[in-house]
Amino acid sequence: MPHDPDPPPAKKFKPGSVLFSLNQKKPGMLLPRKGNVSTPIDVQRKQLPIYQAKPQLLNQLRQLNNAILIGETGSGKTTQIPQYLYEAGIGRQGIIAITQPRRVAAISLAGRVAEEKRTQLGKLVGYTVRFEDVTSFETKIKFMTDGMLLREAIGDPLLLRYTIVVLDEAHERTVHTDVLFGVVKTAQRRRKELNKIPLKVLVMSATMDVDLFSEYFNKSPVLYLEGRQHPIQIYYTKQPQSDYLQAALVTIFQIHQEAPQSQDILVFMTGQEEIEALARTCRDIAKHLPDNCGPMVVIPLYASLPPVQQLRVFQPAPKGSRKVILSTNIAETSVTISGIKYVVDTGMVKAKRFSPESGLEVLAVQRVSKAQAWQRAGRAGREDSGSCYRLYTEDEFDNLIPMTVPEIQRCNLAGVMLQLMALGIPDVMNFDFMSKPSPEAVCSAVEHLELLGAVEKKDGQVVLTAVGKKMASFPLEPRYAKTILLSPEFSCSEEVISIVSLLSVDTVLYNPPARRDEVLAARKKFTSSEGDHMTLLHIYRAFKKVSGNKDWCRENFVNSRNMSLVKEVQAQLKEICLKLNLKLVSCGADTGSVRRCLAHGMFVNAAELQPDGTYLALDTHQPVAIHPSSVLFQAKPAYVVFNELLHTSRCYMRDLCLVDADWLLDAAPEYFGRKLHLSKS
DNA sequence: GAGCACTGC
Structure with a gap:
């Protein structure tokens, strides 16, 4: 880690440090305010800025088959537009679907809208995410993850249950949203050709990629929504910083010494290790500050942190203390913390890249995009005006790429290609992606599927095989799906399904570095000389033997939450196997069959x-x-x-x-x- | 003898 192990003493950070210059030219990023909780719901709804635009909006949306809606997160568009459409009787013949990139968002938005409509969740308003379907025949407004709608499309490529599809958070450009763009566009065209009920498609996004969206959806009109906004003051460094961690440290203490005690700081960094190291340094320095500086509570935040520790970011700091949150990009979108007055942006992020030639995924620290930098800055202005300290110069900012490269251009496409073929897309090699992946990436994905026997080339066309069709019904990477399909031949489908389930979750092993020897000792009894798959299987069998006992998990350094997830995945995979008439058989102690099956898959x-x-x-x-x-x-x-x-x-x-x-x-x-x-x- | 950002079906 490049962090200076011996940071300078605190007294070096004097008020009025020359690290920053103020930038007045650029307008601050502006974000909306939340409704007052004590105000009645229907009054709150009318107070949203979007309410003013309701008549015009409806007028437009009634006529248009495509529209791009631009407005910052929380402008009320996600909760209100589906209700406006429903109340106005637009799309009443079917269901209005609103897609979200994240499960929690789909669930909580559905809850909010059900509350606003004063109905029980699952009746008029519902949601569908993996492992959970809270909808009924009455459901007309349905929130769902974009991945879920994509799954549904395999059984119904024309999306005939839906009259309106709202693709929300489109600017995030997840693989699922990007594939959905093509799927809804195709469904829309086909339904017109077949004289079916038309499909309306609304794309909702923050202020970026607007032209791209509009162009892709046949130059569809762009509607701008006003939000309630708070100004954010942007500061840049005067000089480029060679050590962004050192710069972050200096900035944190500069703010700490100058700003009122109740104002919290959010620092964007790249990963667990550097966050924990900087947290230690900050705590050390904070101990030796002069008396006029209040205490500082330093809280790390990253995805692999246990949930209990993640919740600490929401607890207010003790009176007179300042909360300093050191976070990965999880705080850009997934976790929203209130009361942040200052954002410190290192300008760096850890992201995955994929090289189709080598099949290699590389996780590397790189510069953020401009869009990402604005997203980070916006986290300082959710309730009131705020400041963002960028640890790079304005020139460096100007040289950032405008938009983060969409995930579809950075990932292994084997699964996407298989899914497209299962959707019956005729010419997958030339699929109408909004941002086309490289031809090399597409070819390498198709070759991979060919090796797995999922596709074959006929008269220059790539077609799905019977095996490929079955593979596509699993929510898994193609090679895992193939391994499951092969497993009955080796009489070990029970074992292979367990192993694949174990591999589908983040990790079931808990490895606190401080207790390394204990971990090794506890894990020894499960270790198999046949490899990691068999070791995981031993742990899973032991877990099931004690019925998932929490104490057992603690003693054996097993993540019980992820283990429970394994059970859900396993149940889902078994159900799919049953539908495909695959035999569920166990090979018992004959672990050789399992390995043989893994070798084949x-x-x-x-x-x-x-x-x-x-x-x-x-x-x-x-x-x-x-x-x-x-x-x-x-x-x-x-x-x-x-x-x-x-x-x-x-x-x-x-x-x-x-x-x-x-x-x-x-x-x-x-x-x-x-x-x-x-x-x- | 290493260390892994974040989602999702």
Whole structure:
């Protein structure tokens, strides 16, 4: 970590530091205020700025089949527009769907709108997210995750249950939203051709990508919504900062010494490790400040933090203390903290990139986009005016890319391509994406699906096979779906479903660094010399044996919340297997069958030990290494399959399973005949 | 002998 281990003493940070210059030219980013909780709901609804525009809006929306609605988050558009449409009788023949990138948003928005309509959630207003469907035949306003609508589209590509689809938070450009853009556009056109009830599509976004959206949806009109806004003062550094962590530290204490005690600070950083390190440094320095400085409460915030600790950011600091929250980009969208007066933006973010040639995912620290910088600044002005300290110069800001590259251009497309084919899209290679992924990425995805037997080429066209159709019915990465499909042949579908479920959640292992020896000792009894998959299976079996006992989880450093999620995923996968008439069978103690099955399903991710003790990935022939977190780290198996490659300090394989060369050859004779030969020569 | 941002079906 580049953080200076020996920070300067606190007295160096004098009021009036020369680190910053004030920028008056750019207007501050403006954000709305929340309604007063003690005001009756119908009065609150009328107080929203959007209420003024209601007649004109309805007039427009009645006529248009496409519209782009621009307004900041919370302008009331997400809760009000669906109600306006419903109340005006627009789209009454079917359901109004409103999609959200996140589950919590879909759930809480549905709750809010049901309250405003004074009905029970699940009647007129409902929501659908994975594992939860709170809707009924009465439901006319339905909030859902964008991924959920995409799943539904596989069974009903024309989305005939819906008369209006509202794609909210479109500016976030998640893979699911981007695929949905194409799906709704196609459905709209097809319904017109087939003389079905028309589909209205509304795209709601913050102030970005407007032209792109409008252009894509046949130059559809853009409607601007006013929000209630608070000005934000933007400051830039006078000089570029070579060490953004040092600059953050200086800035935090500069604000701490100058600003009233009750005003909180939110600092945007890149990851857990640097956040914990800066938290320690801040606490150390805060202890030795002069008496005129009040105490400081430093709170780290990142996704992998246990929920109880995440909740700490919402607790007000003790009277006279200042809250300083050190956060990843989780606080940009997912977690909204009230009372933030100051935002400190390092201008950096950790993000995943994908290289189609190597199939490699790289997680790297990089600069934010302008849009992201505005999003961060906006977090200072939710209730009142605020300030944002950017730890970079105005020139550097001007040179940032305007928009974050959409996820669809940064990810492995195998799953997306499979889904598009399952939707019956005729020419997936030329799908009408709003932002086209590179041809290389598309080709590499199709090749991957070809290897898995999900697609085949016929007369120059890529078509879905029967296997591919089955694979698409699983909410899984294609190779995991394939492994499940193969598992009955190896009489181990029970085991493989468990393993795939374990791999679908973040992690079931809890590894507090401070208790490393205890963790190792506790984990030893589950460790399998056959690899990480079998080790996970042992842990899961033990977990089930004690019926998910919380104490057992604590003693064994198992994340019980994620384990419960594993159970839900497992139930869902079993249900899909039943629908596909796949036999649920267990191989008992014959773990060899499980590994054989994994070898057959995951053969594209195989690596071979070389005479010099290193490994080569068999598909790309790049050198890879066993990740130290693997149970096989100290072993030297001749052949392994792995779940993923992660490029950090080296190119590491993660989650490994010991396999035989014969199994790989058996799984893909032609493919491996070539590969194994190549790597030996 | 490493260390992983954030979502979602």
